[in-house]
Amino acid sequence: MRAEARDVRRRFAEGEPTAAERAVAFAAALPPAIVVAVYRAMGSELNPEPLIRALVSAGAEACLPVVLERDAPMIFRRWVPGDPLDADAAGCPAPLPLAEVVDPDLILTPLLAFDDYGGRLGQGGGFYDRTFAARPGVIRIGFGYSGQRVERLPMESHDVRLHGVLTEVGYTAARKV
Template sequence: MTDKHELRATMRAERKRLAGLDPEAASRAAEQADALPAGDTVAVYRAIGSELDMDALSLALERAGRTLCLPVVVERDEAMLFRRWSPGEPLELDDAGIPAPLPLAGTLTPDLILTPLLAFDATGARLGQGGGYYDRTFAVVPHAIRIGFAYAGQEVERLEVEPHDIRLHGVLTEKGYRALP
């Protein structure tokens, strides 16, 4: 079995390859916004590197009347918090160096959390970047529906799950939305 460090490196390369092959994947995924589970407040993210870009989906969700928020790292070993955000509003780097809303934006608790990932499997297991931010956050917002946002090609046969790993409820790809067990 490949260790997580090697698997992350492999899946980063694969995600970068998929991004180069299909620059319209994010737009096609955004067309499926209506298929996402209900939830008035939706946490989106600002894509970094080859993560599937969230811009078109954020606009579609906002047009559908959903309130958006972005995750903010305020302490490296703690759960993230979420601040209200609309596309086009100013951002500043948080403690992890990720673009985040300004403190005056106000804190929200999301009903639905869209998360980037490196890999996922059919059981809802998710391989992230390794910082643990999303798993710590999922643990303190257990009612939120957890949805991976990824290229369909990021699905793997099986991921090893550790006790702190929290599974996804579904995944949205350029091929549509799929609920996971």
């Protein structure tokens, strides 16, 4: 399932070069937040950089996830676009250790696929699910291409549902299961 979802996402990344910019038009529909956790796009993930700039311009503070231990929830460090980054324990770009650790109100997460019920298919490492489980009150929003939507994803006991998904065609709140 992941291999197929990666192929779909790659095709959308190649065929929808302005998708990230178009998603910004729907940022006002996101639940309100003061501190927003974003991510640095890797591979064919939808690049949240235009959204980050818009949220920061609107007064939000940004932070990035940091993996310190592979089997633990991530922490978040304050980040301003342009700040230096270094690879964390998972090899993802992350703020340097001297950056302040913060608690986000909203976590924007990349995904391979999503459904209308808050189901999210990630890369399989469990980093976001462990983090969501450790922070049950945080707002969880997927960020991806509209074409990554599937009818229904199988959910396991450790999977934590999203509150909604933002794509280049709009924001959709998750439906009740």
